[in-house]
Amino acid sequence: MNISSAAKAVELPVKTVRYYADIELVSPAGRSEAGYREYDDTTLRKLGFVARARRFGFSIAQCRELLSLYEDEARSSAEVRKIASERLTEIEAKQRELAELHDALAHLVSECCGDERPDCPIIDYLK
Amino acid sequence: MNISSAAKAVELPVKTVRYYADIELVSPAGRSEAGYREYDDTTLRKLGFVARARRFGFSIAQCRELLSLYEDEARSSAEVRKIASERLTEIEAKQRELAELHDALAHLVSECCGDERPDCPIIDYLK
DNA sequence: CTCCAACCTTCCAACTGGTGGAAAGTTAAG
DNA sequence: CTTAACTTTCCACCAGTTGGAAGGTTGGAG
Numbered sequence: 505m506n507i508s509s510a511a512k513a514v515e516l517p518v519k520t521v522r523y524y525a526d527i528e529l530v531s532p533a534g535r536s537e538a539g540y541r542e543y544d545d546t547t548l549r550k551l552g553f554v555a556r557a558r559r560f561g562f563s564i565a566q567c568r569e570l571l572s573l574y575e576d577e578a579r580s581s582a583e584v585r586k587i588a589s590e591r592l593t594e595i596e597a598k599q600r601e602l603a604e605l606h607d608a609l610a611h612l613v614s615e616c617c618g619d620e621r622p623d624c625p626i627i628d629y630l631k
Numbered sequence: 632m633n634i635s636s637a638a639k640a641v642e643l644p645v646k647t648v649r650y651y652a653d654i655e656l657v658s659p660a661g662r663s664e665a666g667y668r669e670y671d672d673t674t675l676r677k678l679g680f681v682a683r684a685r686r687f688g689f690s691i692a693q694c695r696e697l698l699s700l701y702e703d704e705a706r707s708s709a710e711v712r713k714i715a716s717e718r719l720t721e722i723e724a725k726q727r728e729l730a731e732l733h734d735a736l737a738h739l740v741s742e743c744c745g746d747e748r749p750d751c752p753i754i755d756y757l758k
Numbered sequence: 759c760t761c762c763a764a765c766c767t768t769c770c771a772a773c774t775g776g777t778g779g780a781a782a783g784t785t786a787a788g
Numbered sequence: 789c790t791t792a793a794c795t796t797t798c799c800a801c802c803a804g805t806t807g808g809a810a811g812g813t814t815g816g817a818g
Contacts, residue, residue: 508765519806522767527804538813540766549758556757561732564804574754581751585743588736588753595733599726605688606722613719616712624708626715627701630683631676635794646777649796654775665784667795691775 507532510543514552521551529568530554550574562591634659637670641679648678656695657681677701689718 511518524530525541530550532541543551553574557567569587573579615625638645651657652668657677659668670678680701684694696714700706742752 506766517806518766520804523805536766536813538766539768540813553757558804560736560757570754570757573751574757577749579749579751579754580747581743581749581753582745582747584751584753585740585745588740588743592733592736592740595729595736599729599733602722602726602729606719606726609687609715609719609722613712613715616708616715618709618712620707620709622704622706622708624706624711626708626711627697627706630680630687630697630701633795644777645795647775650776663784663795665795666797667784685775 505543505548506536507541507543510548510551513548514555516551516555524551524554527564529564529571560591561595562587566591632670632675633663634668634670637675637678640675641682643678643682651678651681654691656691656698687718688722689714693718 505513507521508518511521514521521530522541525532530547533544533547534542536542550571554567554571557570558564562570566587570584573584573587612626612629617623632640634648635645638648641648648657649668652659657674660671660674661669663669677698681694681698684697685691689697693714697711700711700714739753739756744750
């Protein structure tokens with residue numbers, strides 16, 4: 505299976521799959537005579553695993569950790585849970601931050617009449 | 632006023648202030664004989680304005696727009712409101728995305744017993 | 759058999775928003 | 789006069805891609 509079929513199968517851009525090979529996150533199973541990257545069942549599964557983890561916002565480093573646990577038959581579920589819990593904490597922190605920003609900005613927007621006059625509480629606030 | 636005093640006044644790292652000068656977002660008022668960047672009242676106010684806008688998550692490009700409106704005596708408040716509303720929409724989209732991720736991940740974590748056994752619903756889901 | 763499109767390769771550069779460090783010049787205090 | 793604490797420029801790096809150029813390969817149509 506060549507790179508574009510693999511990329512299509514996991515719904516990632518070809519460039520990204522090549523990038524993951526470059527940084528040795530998911531290396532292809534081998535190379536064809538012409539030097540084309542070849543993906544098999546195993547490498548395709550890993551690629552899909554990483555694609556899903558990235559969609560969950562796990563960093564490349566976290567994906568690397570998850571992938572090594574994914575491949576480790578003797579992993580404990582506690583290890584995986586730890587990484588996922590950390591990610592959950594990150595998400596919650598970001599949510600609190602966004603909620604604050606949202607409320608402050610929404611307040612400013614609501615106070616701004618938004619007409620053709622130059623008086624603007626948003627600019628005034630940022631001044 | 633030299634760069635470190637200016638940076639301290641607006642609570643930005645010196646490196647960042649220099650970077651903003653490099654990209655011509657906020658240029659210093661002038662240069663000393665020795666070539667040191669000099670900031671005055673006007674440039675310091677712009678720097679503070681940008682610092683606050685960045686804390687609100689406005690991109691450098693958005694800051695550039697806001698800054699030109701900030702400097703424009705004839706701006707309409709509608710123009711400012713438009714940029715702020717766009718930012719608000721971005722924030723809301725990000726909030727929805729994070730809420731989905733949070734719920735899905737929290738569900739997985741709650742189902743994971745987190746013990747020493749290798750069975751893990753989180754890995755299974757990502758598989 | 760030849761041609762062409764659509765692949766593939768590597769490498770280099772750009773993006774965002776900075777940050778770190780090296781080498782060299784400047785300034786102010788003690 | 790020394791020395792610490794500034795300042796300058798320049799170059800490189802971080803994440804996580806993406807775009808493009810130059811060149812090689814493959815497969816199907818005519």
